[in-house]
Amino acid sequence: MYxxxxxxxxxxxxxxxxxDQSEPQQDRYVWAYTIxxxxxxxxxxxxxxRHWIITDALGRVEEVEGAGVIGQQPLILPGEAFEYTSGCPLATxxxxxxxxxxxxxxxxxxxxVEIPAFSLDSPSVRRVLN
Structure with a gap:
């Protein structure tokens, strides 16, 4: 967790x-993330x-901006939380x-409000700490 x-x-x-949604032989790797x-x-x-900065293993950067998340603009009261799940495909x-x-x-x-940087790692890749 991040x-x-x-x-x-x-x-x-x-x-x-x-x-089940990834096709490594076709350079398609897919992640879900719950926030x-x-x-x-x-x-x-x-x-x-929302504003996303998505960087793949080759250093290619994609920025995504838009209204709300998953089609919603939730009102979050003090002491409450909003949770959603979305996804991201990469070519690496x-x-x-x-x-x-x-x-x-x-x-x-x-x-x-900061969304912490989080790592997308497929199980087939050896993790390297820099």
Whole structure:
């Protein structure tokens, strides 16, 4: 698990390789990741946008931006959490994802919340710590 907390918003990520959806012989590797966004603060926040930076094992970078997550812009009350699962395909057997959420506060202002960098590793790749 990977975890980061920004201004009272805790983001936890758990990635999982999906061998049944991957086709290594065709350079297609697929992961699911489950994210929990927990509001440890004292005011509600609403997730408005997401920004992902996805880097494969060859250093190729793809940025993805959009409204909400999985078609939703959840309002997360103090002490509550929102959880969702999504996925990511890569052309290499490993990579890294990181990013941020833009959260709207009750006064209409926004804050950026870190999504911790997390590793996408297929079981066929030997892990190397740098």
């Amino acid at each position: 975890r980061a907390t920004t201004n009272g918003i805790q983001v936890t990520v758990e990635p999982m390789y999906l061998p 929990e966004i927990r509001n440890l603060g004292s005011v509600p926040v609403q997730l408005r946008t 057997p490993s990579g890294i994802m990181e990013g941020s959420y833009s959260m709207e506060l009750p006064d209409g202002s926004r804050m950026e």
